Amino acid sequence: MAREQGRSWTEIGRALGVTKQTAWARLARVVAEGKTKIVEEVGNGEVLVRSKDDITAGDGAKHDVIDGKAAASTRTTGNIFRLLERHGIPTHFVNGVDDVTFRAREVEMIPLELVARRYATASFKDRFPDLVDGALLDEVVFEVFEKDDANHDPLLEFDFDASVLRRYVPNDKAAEAIGPVARAGDFISEEPLGESRYADVSPELIARLRSRTVSTFEVIENAWKQQGGVYIDVKIECGFDRESGELLVADVIDSDSGRLRFGEIDMSKQSYRDGTATLPEIKRKFDEVAALTDRFV
Structure with missing residues (x-):
């Protein structure tokens, strides 16, 4: 109580x-x-x-x-x-x-990581190495990854016409873990969609998740633009309210959820991933981002 x-x-x-x-x-x-x-x-x-x-x-x-x-x-x-x-x-x-x-609200989480990106960088650049790092994409790209740390969160393709779920190597680090001949973007496996953990995922749900993810990115992107920042991408999760059944953006959205730059300065967790900043420097960036988001509301 x-x-x-x-x-x-x-x-x-x-x-x-x-x-x-x-x-x-x-x-x-x-x-x-x-x-x-x-x-x-x-x-x-x-x-x-x-x-x-x-x-x-x-x-x-x-x-x-x-x-x-x-x-x-x-x-x-x-x-x-x-x-x-x-x-x-x-x-x-x-x-x-x-x-x-x-x-x-308590939600039934959908075991998918949903990504929207405006620029070619990170795992997207790994899978499309011919692109210039940081290149502006023609439109916001939506991607779906499996929540599966043990297998490095594979990129998923829902082929509803063939009723098949396909998995692909998501990035260079995952490829290194798989083996010396693996490359980002390589095909991993496929299985009948109806026999997978995503048997209940429909084209309609994917369309709704796409719309929700892209809209979330664009709202945050615009807010950061007004503060002089460039929002590169965002990763979110969604779930259904256990009581009402409403589809909700859930989990958290913080400095770990998207790449943010002010000029050449990265203000997200990317500098921790890369090892290009000390822990005190990363803490300072987290604090500065938090203070700036006070202006959003």
Whole structure:
């Protein structure tokens, strides 16, 4: 009940005469925990999403902890979700709770990573090496990746005409892990769509996800443009509200979710992936991005 009322674990621990860590370990109803966040059920069709100070790359192969990163990520996510809601894009965000936690609708997550990109860089450039890095694409490109860290999140192709699901090597790092002859963009496998984990995915759902992802990117892209930034791409996740069935943009959208540049300066997590910035420098970038998103709302 205290959690449903928005009380912190510090307050609950104090009332019980224990530390906040002990109170959380005894009483939290954790429904999901990932590399950078914990989702806790609180009832009434809602959850609490609590960010961690952990930062990872390479499907978790690279891992560090940056004090204060969780607060910056939560601040950014809250501001971006409010921005999307104001532009008519429904999200699972309800309200902020504390520096590292926000309240959200409980959703049935769709196990897909949805990407929209304006420029040819990163994994897209890996798969199309003839393109100039950073080249402006003719239109916003929509791509779908499988949520599967163990297999490096393959690029997916839904061939509804043939009722087949195909998987492809998503990027150079995945190719290196597969073997010396593998290349980004190579075919991995295919299976009957009806026998896959995505048997319930329809052309209509993919069309809706495309529209939702591209609209999300364009709203955030325009907001950053007004601040002098260039938004390169975004990765989001969606799910269905467990009570209403509404399709919602879910999870988080922070400095880990898209590439952002101001001139030649990268302000996203890319510098952590590349190893081109120290942890204090990355923390400063996260803080600066969070402060700038205050202007979105």
